[in-house]
Amino acid sequence: MVTLLKFEQNRPLDFIALGRLCIDLNANEINRPMEETRTFTKYVGGSPANIAIGMSRLGAKTGFIGRIADDQMGRFIHSYLEQNNIDTSCVVTDRSGSVTGLAFTEIKSPEECSILMYRDNVADLKLSPNDISEAYIQQAKALLISGTALAKSPSREAVFLALDYARKHRVVVFFDLDYRPYTWSSREETAIYYKLAAEKCDVMIGTREEFDLVEYFDSAAQRNDERTANKWFDYQAKIVVIKHGKNGSIAYTKDGKKYEGSIFPAKVVKTFGAGDAYASAFIYGLMQGWEIPKCMEFGSASASIVISSHSCSDAMPALQQIQEYIAQYKAEKH
Numbered sequence: 566m567v568t569l570l571k572f573e574q575n576r577p578l579d580f581i582a583l584g585r586l587c588i589d590l591n592a593n594e595i596n597r598p599m600e601e602t603r604t605f606t607k608y609v610g611g612s613p614a615n616i617a618i619g620m621s622r623l624g625a626k627t628g629f630i631g632r633i634a635d636d637q638m639g640r641f642i643h644s645y646l647e648q649n650n651i652d653t654s655c656v657v658t659d660r661s662g663s664v665t666g667l668a669f670t671e672i673k674s675p676e677e678c679s680i681l682m683y684r685d686n687v688a689d690l691k692l693s694p695n696d697i698s699e700a701y702i703q704q705a706k707a708l709l710i711s712g713t714a715l716a717k718s719p720s721r722e723a724v725f726l727a728l729d730y731a732r733k734h735r736v737v738v739f740f741d742l743d744y745r746p747y748t749w750s751s752r753e754e755t756a757i758y759y760k761l762a763a764e765k766c767d768v769m770i771g772t773r774e775e776f777d778l779v780e781y782f783d784s785a786a787q788r789n790d791e792r793t794a795n796k797w798f799d800y801q802a803k804i805v806v807i808k809h810g811k812n813g814s815i816a817y818t819k820d821g822k823k824y825e826g827s828i829f830p831a832k833v834v835k836t837f838g839a840g841d842a843y844a845s846a847f848i849y850g851l852m853q854g855w856e857i858p859k860c861m862e863f864g865s866a867s868a869s870i871v872i873s874s875h876s877c878s879d880a881m882p883a884l885q886q887i888q889e890y891i892a893q894y895k896a897e898k899h
Contacts, residue, residue, distance in 0.1 A: 569803045569818055570737050570767060572852055578652065578705040579625040579852060583727055584714035585611035585689045585743075586631045586642050586656070587666035591875055595672040595834065599681060602671065609645045609878045610668055611689065612743040612841050613711045619845025619867070619881040621649050625852065628652035628705065630697065630727065634688040638665035645878070657696050663688040675833035682747055690748075693719040694726045702730040707852060709739040709844075710766070712775075715758045716748035728765045738801075741844055742771030744778055756781035764800040768851070770844050772808045790815055791823075804857070806847065808840065813865070816857050826861035829894055831869035838877030839868040846887060866890045 589610030592602040609618070614629070621627040629651055633639035635658050642665070646653050666687040671679045684690075692714065702708060708731045714720045731738050740763060749755045759779040763769060771779075776793045783796075794805040794817030808814045814826040846867035850860030866887050874880035882890070 569820065570851060571735070572706040572737055573735055574706070576704055576706045577626065578628050580617070580620045580707045580709065580848070581628040581630060581702065581705045582613040582617035582620075582709040582711075583630040583724065584613040584692070584711045584720070585666065586614050586629070586633055587611040587668060587687070587689060588638050588642070589668050589670060589877060591670045591835070592672050596674060598673055599669065599671040599679075605669065606875065607641070608876045609642050611666070612713065612741055612844075613709060614642070614646075615838065615841035615877050615881065616709055616741065616845045616848070617646075617651055618649050618878050619842060620849060621651050622881045622883050623845065623849045624884055625849060626652075628655065628701070630655040630692070630701070632657045632659045632663075632688045632692045632696065634658075634663050634665040635660050636665060639688065655696065655698055655701050657692075659688040659691045661691060662686070663691050670835065670837060672835045675835065678835045678837055680837065682745065684745075684748055689714070690717045690720045692723045694723050697723050697726045697730065699730045699734075702727060702736055703734040705736050707737045707739060707848070709741060709848070710762065711741040711743035712759060712762075713743050713745050713748060715762055716745070721758060724762065728762065732765060732801075737768070738766045739768045739770065739844075739848055740766035741840075742769065742775040742779065743840075744771075744775045752778065752781050755779075763797060763802075767801055768804045768806070768848075769797055769802055770806040770808070770840075770847070772810070772840075776807060791817065804851075806861075808843070814843070814861060816861060818857065822857075824857045824861060826858075826865055828865050829869040829890070831873045833872050834875055836872060838871040838874075838880065841877060842867040842871035842881060845881065862891065863887055866894075
Protein backbone atom coordinates (compact mmCIF):
# COMPACT_ATOMS: atom_id res chain seq x y z
CA MET A 566 0.00 0.00 0.00
CA VAL A 567 2.76 2.41 0.98
CA THR A 568 4.49 1.82 -2.33
CA LEU A 569 1.41 2.81 -4.35
CA LEU A 570 0.81 6.30 -2.96
CA LYS A 571 3.22 8.48 -1.04
CA PHE A 572 1.64 11.28 0.98
CA GLU A 573 4.03 13.97 2.17
CA GLN A 574 3.42 13.90 5.92
CA ASN A 575 4.81 17.31 6.91
CA ARG A 576 1.96 19.31 5.32
CA PRO A 577 -0.54 21.43 7.30
CA LEU A 578 -3.50 20.38 5.09
CA ASP A 579 -4.45 16.79 4.43
CA PHE A 580 -6.76 17.41 1.53
CA ILE A 581 -7.90 20.18 -0.83
CA ALA A 582 -10.89 19.85 -3.16
CA LEU A 583 -11.29 22.08 -6.21
CA GLY A 584 -14.34 22.96 -8.29
CA ARG A 585 -18.09 22.96 -7.99
CA LEU A 586 -19.86 24.61 -5.07
CA CYS A 587 -23.60 24.74 -5.60
CA ILE A 588 -26.99 24.28 -3.95
CA ASP A 589 -28.99 21.07 -3.83
CA LEU A 590 -32.74 21.54 -3.52
CA ASN A 591 -34.02 18.09 -2.59
CA ALA A 592 -37.69 17.26 -3.02
CA ASN A 593 -39.57 16.93 0.26
CA GLU A 594 -42.53 15.15 -1.34
CA ILE A 595 -40.85 11.95 -2.39
CA ASN A 596 -42.31 9.14 -4.52
CA ARG A 597 -43.80 11.59 -6.98
CA PRO A 598 -42.59 13.45 -10.10
CA MET A 599 -41.05 16.91 -10.00
CA GLU A 600 -44.20 18.39 -11.56
CA GLU A 601 -46.11 17.47 -8.40
CA THR A 602 -43.38 18.45 -5.93
CA ARG A 603 -44.18 21.64 -4.05
CA THR A 604 -41.40 22.05 -1.50
CA PHE A 605 -37.66 21.44 -1.39
CA THR A 606 -34.98 21.51 1.30
CA LYS A 607 -31.79 23.46 0.65
CA TYR A 608 -28.35 21.89 1.14
CA VAL A 609 -24.81 22.64 -0.01
CA GLY A 610 -24.02 20.46 -3.03
CA GLY A 611 -21.60 19.71 -5.83
CA SER A 612 -19.41 16.59 -5.85
CA PRO A 613 -16.14 18.26 -4.76
CA ALA A 614 -18.01 20.11 -1.98
CA ASN A 615 -19.63 16.91 -0.73
CA ILE A 616 -16.32 15.03 -0.82
CA ALA A 617 -14.57 17.84 1.07
CA ILE A 618 -17.35 17.87 3.69
CA GLY A 619 -17.08 14.08 3.95
CA MET A 620 -13.31 14.27 4.45
CA SER A 621 -13.66 16.96 7.10
CA ARG A 622 -16.30 14.96 9.00
CA LEU A 623 -13.87 12.03 9.04
CA GLY A 624 -11.28 14.24 10.71
CA ALA A 625 -9.07 15.29 7.78
CA LYS A 626 -7.73 18.86 7.71
CA THR A 627 -9.51 20.05 4.60
CA GLY A 628 -9.45 23.12 2.34
CA PHE A 629 -11.29 24.20 -0.80
CA ILE A 630 -10.45 26.10 -3.99
CA GLY A 631 -13.48 27.51 -5.78
CA ARG A 632 -15.70 30.48 -6.63
CA ILE A 633 -19.06 31.37 -5.13
CA ALA A 634 -21.58 33.94 -6.31
CA ASP A 635 -21.95 37.28 -4.59
CA ASP A 636 -25.44 36.42 -3.39
CA GLN A 637 -27.32 34.86 -0.48
CA MET A 638 -26.70 31.33 -1.78
CA GLY A 639 -22.96 32.00 -2.09
CA ARG A 640 -22.87 33.28 1.49
CA PHE A 641 -24.81 30.20 2.65
CA ILE A 642 -22.21 27.93 1.03
CA HIS A 643 -19.31 29.88 2.53
CA SER A 644 -20.69 29.74 6.07
CA TYR A 645 -21.55 26.02 5.73
CA LEU A 646 -17.96 25.20 4.71
CA GLU A 647 -16.65 27.15 7.69
CA GLN A 648 -19.09 25.44 10.06
CA ASN A 649 -17.68 22.14 8.79
CA ASN A 650 -14.07 23.17 9.54
CA ILE A 651 -13.10 23.57 5.89
CA ASP A 652 -10.51 26.25 5.16
CA THR A 653 -12.06 28.86 2.83
CA SER A 654 -9.03 31.11 2.29
CA CYS A 655 -9.06 30.12 -1.42
CA VAL A 656 -12.84 30.32 -1.88
CA VAL A 657 -13.28 33.51 -3.93
CA THR A 658 -16.47 35.55 -4.19
CA ASP A 659 -17.18 36.19 -7.87
CA ARG A 660 -18.43 39.74 -8.53
CA SER A 661 -19.08 39.47 -12.27
CA GLY A 662 -22.82 38.99 -11.87
CA SER A 663 -22.67 35.20 -11.88
CA VAL A 664 -25.16 33.07 -9.96
CA THR A 665 -25.02 30.00 -7.75
CA GLY A 666 -25.68 26.72 -9.56
CA LEU A 667 -28.89 24.98 -8.49
CA ALA A 668 -29.72 21.27 -8.59
CA PHE A 669 -33.38 20.37 -8.07
CA THR A 670 -33.79 16.70 -7.28
CA GLU A 671 -36.73 14.50 -8.16
CA ILE A 672 -37.25 11.42 -5.98
CA LYS A 673 -39.90 9.31 -7.74
CA SER A 674 -38.75 6.12 -6.03
CA PRO A 675 -35.50 4.75 -4.57
CA GLU A 676 -34.61 3.54 -8.09
CA GLU A 677 -35.94 6.52 -10.04
CA CYS A 678 -34.12 9.71 -9.13
CA SER A 679 -33.24 12.55 -11.46
CA ILE A 680 -31.68 15.99 -11.20
CA LEU A 681 -32.77 19.19 -12.91
CA MET A 682 -29.75 21.48 -13.12
CA TYR A 683 -29.52 25.24 -13.56
CA ARG A 684 -25.95 25.84 -14.74
CA ASP A 685 -26.02 29.02 -16.85
CA ASN A 686 -23.54 31.76 -15.83
CA VAL A 687 -22.58 29.90 -12.64
CA ALA A 688 -19.87 31.18 -10.32
CA ASP A 689 -18.00 27.88 -9.93
CA LEU A 690 -17.08 27.83 -13.65
CA LYS A 691 -15.61 31.36 -13.34
CA LEU A 692 -12.71 29.97 -11.29
CA SER A 693 -9.63 31.37 -12.99
CA PRO A 694 -5.90 30.56 -13.06
CA ASN A 695 -5.36 33.70 -10.94
CA ASP A 696 -7.33 31.99 -8.15
CA ILE A 697 -4.91 29.07 -8.01
CA SER A 698 -2.24 29.58 -5.36
CA GLU A 699 0.88 27.46 -5.76
CA ALA A 700 1.74 28.04 -2.09
CA TYR A 701 -1.69 26.80 -1.01
CA ILE A 702 -1.48 23.58 -3.05
CA GLN A 703 2.05 23.03 -1.77
CA GLN A 704 0.63 22.88 1.77
CA ALA A 705 -1.51 19.81 1.03
CA LYS A 706 -0.93 16.08 0.99
CA ALA A 707 -3.68 15.52 -1.59
CA LEU A 708 -5.74 17.42 -4.16
CA LEU A 709 -9.09 16.36 -5.62
CA ILE A 710 -10.30 17.61 -9.00
CA SER A 711 -13.65 16.79 -10.56
CA GLY A 712 -14.66 16.55 -14.19
CA THR A 713 -17.31 19.26 -14.06
CA ALA A 714 -14.66 21.94 -13.50
CA LEU A 715 -13.14 21.03 -16.90
CA ALA A 716 -16.34 21.84 -18.80
CA LYS A 717 -15.74 25.56 -19.45
CA SER A 718 -13.02 28.18 -19.49
CA PRO A 719 -11.57 29.75 -17.37
CA SER A 720 -12.29 26.96 -14.83
CA ARG A 721 -10.70 24.44 -17.21
CA GLU A 722 -7.39 26.32 -17.31
CA ALA A 723 -7.50 26.75 -13.52
CA VAL A 724 -7.71 22.97 -13.11
CA PHE A 725 -4.72 22.36 -15.37
CA LEU A 726 -2.66 24.93 -13.48
CA ALA A 727 -3.60 23.28 -10.17
CA LEU A 728 -2.58 19.90 -11.61
CA ASP A 729 0.75 21.36 -12.66
CA TYR A 730 1.43 22.72 -9.16
CA ALA A 731 0.33 19.45 -7.56
CA ARG A 732 2.72 17.38 -9.67
CA LYS A 733 5.54 19.85 -9.03
CA HIS A 734 5.10 19.62 -5.24
CA ARG A 735 4.42 15.87 -4.92
CA VAL A 736 0.76 16.35 -3.98
CA VAL A 737 -1.22 13.15 -4.62
CA VAL A 738 -4.01 13.89 -7.14
CA PHE A 739 -7.46 12.29 -7.03
CA PHE A 740 -9.77 12.61 -10.04
CA ASP A 741 -13.51 12.20 -9.46
CA LEU A 742 -14.81 11.89 -13.03
CA ASP A 743 -18.16 13.53 -12.11
CA TYR A 744 -19.51 13.80 -15.67
CA ARG A 745 -22.52 16.11 -16.05
CA PRO A 746 -23.62 16.18 -19.71
CA TYR A 747 -25.45 19.52 -19.57
CA THR A 748 -22.24 21.51 -19.05
CA TRP A 749 -20.41 20.16 -22.09
CA SER A 750 -20.70 21.03 -25.81
CA SER A 751 -19.97 17.56 -27.20
CA ARG A 752 -18.72 14.10 -26.33
CA GLU A 753 -15.55 14.81 -28.33
CA GLU A 754 -14.75 17.90 -26.24
CA THR A 755 -15.43 15.94 -23.04
CA ALA A 756 -13.19 13.03 -24.00
CA ILE A 757 -10.27 15.25 -24.98
CA TYR A 758 -10.17 17.33 -21.80
CA TYR A 759 -10.89 14.42 -19.50
CA LYS A 760 -8.00 12.49 -21.06
CA LEU A 761 -5.58 15.41 -20.70
CA ALA A 762 -6.48 15.73 -17.01
CA ALA A 763 -6.54 11.98 -16.34
CA GLU A 764 -2.96 11.64 -17.58
CA LYS A 765 -1.82 13.76 -14.62
CA CYS A 766 -3.76 12.00 -11.82
CA ASP A 767 -2.70 9.31 -9.32
CA VAL A 768 -6.13 7.89 -8.45
CA MET A 769 -9.20 7.86 -10.72
CA ILE A 770 -12.73 7.14 -9.49
CA GLY A 771 -15.73 6.89 -11.80
CA THR A 772 -18.58 4.78 -13.13
CA ARG A 773 -18.20 2.43 -16.08
CA GLU A 774 -20.27 4.85 -18.17
CA GLU A 775 -17.96 7.75 -17.25
CA PHE A 776 -14.85 5.79 -18.20
CA ASP A 777 -16.51 4.85 -21.51
CA LEU A 778 -16.92 8.54 -22.21
CA VAL A 779 -13.28 9.34 -21.37
CA GLU A 780 -12.29 6.54 -23.78
CA TYR A 781 -14.67 7.81 -26.46
CA PHE A 782 -11.99 7.72 -29.17
CA ASP A 783 -10.91 4.17 -28.31
CA SER A 784 -12.53 1.24 -30.06
CA ALA A 785 -15.68 0.17 -28.21
CA ALA A 786 -14.57 -3.45 -28.56
CA GLN A 787 -11.51 -2.68 -26.45
CA ARG A 788 -13.41 -1.20 -23.52
CA ASN A 789 -13.47 -3.29 -20.38
CA ASP A 790 -12.43 -2.63 -16.79
CA GLU A 791 -9.01 -4.22 -17.00
CA ARG A 792 -8.06 -2.43 -20.22
CA THR A 793 -9.31 0.84 -18.78
CA ALA A 794 -7.10 0.46 -15.71
CA ASN A 795 -4.05 -0.48 -17.76
CA LYS A 796 -4.58 2.47 -20.09
CA TRP A 797 -4.23 4.93 -17.18
CA PHE A 798 -1.40 3.00 -15.53
CA ASP A 799 0.65 3.93 -18.60
CA TYR A 800 0.44 7.53 -17.32
CA GLN A 801 0.49 8.59 -13.63
CA ALA A 802 -2.32 6.46 -12.22
CA LYS A 803 -1.59 4.01 -9.39
CA ILE A 804 -5.22 3.12 -8.52
CA VAL A 805 -8.30 3.06 -10.78
CA VAL A 806 -11.73 2.50 -9.21
CA ILE A 807 -14.60 1.60 -11.54
CA LYS A 808 -18.07 1.70 -10.01
CA HIS A 809 -20.90 -0.54 -11.20
CA GLY A 810 -23.84 0.81 -9.19
CA LYS A 811 -25.75 -1.95 -7.40
CA ASN A 812 -23.04 -4.44 -8.38
CA GLY A 813 -20.39 -2.72 -6.28
CA SER A 814 -17.00 -1.48 -7.42
CA ILE A 815 -13.70 -2.84 -8.67
CA ALA A 816 -10.32 -1.31 -7.79
CA TYR A 817 -7.27 -2.01 -9.92
CA THR A 818 -3.76 -1.19 -8.73
CA LYS A 819 -0.65 -0.58 -10.76
CA ASP A 820 1.07 -3.56 -9.14
CA GLY A 821 -1.36 -5.83 -11.00
CA LYS A 822 -3.91 -6.50 -8.27
CA LYS A 823 -7.69 -6.35 -8.48
CA TYR A 824 -10.13 -5.92 -5.60
CA GLU A 825 -13.91 -6.28 -5.71
CA GLY A 826 -15.94 -4.15 -3.33
CA SER A 827 -19.30 -5.24 -2.01
CA ILE A 828 -22.28 -3.06 -1.19
CA PHE A 829 -24.11 -2.75 2.11
CA PRO A 830 -27.88 -3.05 2.45
CA ALA A 831 -29.62 0.30 2.87
CA LYS A 832 -33.10 1.73 3.26
CA VAL A 833 -32.67 3.73 0.08
CA VAL A 834 -34.32 7.15 -0.07
CA LYS A 835 -32.46 8.37 -3.16
CA THR A 836 -29.47 7.31 -5.23
CA PHE A 837 -27.53 10.56 -5.57
CA GLY A 838 -24.74 11.31 -3.11
CA ALA A 839 -23.56 7.70 -3.03
CA GLY A 840 -20.52 8.38 -5.22
CA ASP A 841 -19.40 11.38 -3.16
CA ALA A 842 -19.78 9.48 0.11
CA TYR A 843 -17.88 6.54 -1.34
CA ALA A 844 -15.07 8.77 -2.60
CA SER A 845 -14.55 10.65 0.66
CA ALA A 846 -14.38 7.50 2.81
CA PHE A 847 -12.25 5.62 0.27
CA ILE A 848 -9.78 8.52 -0.01
CA TYR A 849 -9.68 8.89 3.78
CA GLY A 850 -8.76 5.22 4.10
CA LEU A 851 -5.98 5.51 1.51
CA MET A 852 -4.58 8.52 3.39
CA GLN A 853 -4.53 6.43 6.58
CA GLY A 854 -2.47 3.79 4.79
CA TRP A 855 -5.21 1.14 4.94
CA GLU A 856 -5.33 -1.83 2.61
CA ILE A 857 -7.55 -1.33 -0.46
CA PRO A 858 -10.32 -3.77 0.61
CA LYS A 859 -10.78 -1.89 3.88
CA CYS A 860 -10.89 1.45 2.01
CA MET A 861 -13.55 0.05 -0.32
CA GLU A 862 -15.58 -1.35 2.57
CA PHE A 863 -15.49 2.06 4.26
CA GLY A 864 -16.53 3.76 1.03
CA SER A 865 -19.46 1.39 0.50
CA ALA A 866 -20.69 1.78 4.07
CA SER A 867 -20.52 5.57 3.81
CA ALA A 868 -22.47 5.45 0.53
CA SER A 869 -25.19 3.31 2.14
CA ILE A 870 -25.53 5.76 5.02
CA VAL A 871 -25.93 8.73 2.65
CA ILE A 872 -28.45 7.14 0.27
CA SER A 873 -30.56 6.28 3.34
CA SER A 874 -30.84 10.00 4.06
CA HIS A 875 -32.68 12.90 2.42
CA SER A 876 -29.53 15.00 2.04
CA CYS A 877 -26.03 14.48 0.66
CA SER A 878 -23.79 17.02 2.42
CA ASP A 879 -25.65 16.97 5.76
CA ALA A 880 -25.59 13.16 5.80
CA MET A 881 -21.84 12.72 5.26
CA PRO A 882 -20.92 10.45 8.18
CA ALA A 883 -18.27 10.77 10.87
CA LEU A 884 -15.67 8.04 11.40
CA GLN A 885 -17.45 6.42 14.35
CA GLN A 886 -20.75 6.34 12.45
CA ILE A 887 -19.19 4.32 9.61
CA GLN A 888 -17.39 1.99 12.02
CA GLU A 889 -20.63 1.31 13.91
CA TYR A 890 -22.55 0.77 10.66
CA ILE A 891 -20.04 -1.86 9.49
CA ALA A 892 -19.91 -3.54 12.91
CA GLN A 893 -23.71 -3.73 13.12
CA TYR A 894 -23.97 -5.20 9.62
CA LYS A 895 -21.36 -7.86 10.42
CA ALA A 896 -23.05 -8.72 13.75
CA GLU A 897 -26.45 -9.13 12.05
CA LYS A 898 -24.92 -11.22 9.28
CA HIS A 899 -23.56 -13.71 11.79
